Amino acid sequence: MKRRSQLMAINQQENIFMTQVRTIRITLAVAALAVAVGCNDPMEPAEEQELITRVTMTLTPTGGGAAQTSVIEDEDGLGPQAPAAPSITFQLTPGETYNGTIRFEDASDPANVENITEEVEEEALLHRVFYILTGTGVDVPDNSLDTDTNGAPLGLMYQVVVDAAATGNGTIQVILSHYDEEPKGDGSEQSDETDVDVTFAFTVS
Numbered sequence: 001m002k003r004r005s006q007l008m009a010i011n012q013q014e015n016i017f018m019t020q021v022r023t024i025r026i027t028l029a030v031a032a033l034a035v036a037v038g039c040n041d042p043m044e045p046a047e048e049q050e051l052i053t054r055v056t057m058t059l060t061p062t063g064g065g066a067a068q069t070s071v072i073e074d075e076d077g078l079g080p081q082a083p084a085a086p087s088i089t090f091q092l093t094p095g096e097t098y099n100g101t102i103r104f105e106d107a108s109d110p111a112n113v114e115n116i117t118e119e120v121e122e123e124a125l126l127h128r129v130f131y132i133l134t135g136t137g138v139d140v141p142d143n144s145l146d147t148d149t150n151g152a153p154l155g156l157m158y159q160v161v162v163d164a165a166a167t168g169n170g171t172i173q174v175i176l177s178h179y180d181e182e183p184k185g186d187g188s189e190q191s192d193e194t195d196v197d198v199t200f201a202f203t204v205s
């Protein structure tokens, strides 16, 4: 009997030991997983990236006449849902130059619409708006853009220049680059981080 109880005691000790080993293994696995998740930043949204759900472009003819305003709503910002169509198609006149402004807002809470343009302006050294055109004879010249304190383009103000011979339809794609990881420098290159990407439409006639 004594021998049997000794064996049982040894078995119990072995069981306790194996349980401890399993516990340590599980703890290590959980710790490793936590480290892996912690390092897996690309899956997490960048802290400083703003939600921008509304972009408003206003063009005012320098030669006099009414301003035109077009609005694009994009409920989930850069999320997978496509932006809505622009509220109007700009009607541009050949030979006219327009002073342009762009406004970025987070309207996800209609009771508390946030003006993100102000933040872009405050962080001018970290941002630039690019205007990429399709169509013939319509241009947003780089040297028409307002600038940051380093003299690099910012693009909250700009001009749309319509050639006297311009005609037909086109688009103005608006890309807000955010220079977070890489320096903005002279602002000639887009950042790989984009805060906004929407496309307005125009007709020249």
Ligand SMILES: [Ca+2]
Binding pocket: 074, 075, 076, 077, 078, 079, 080, 081, 082, 083
């Ligand atoms: Ca979207």
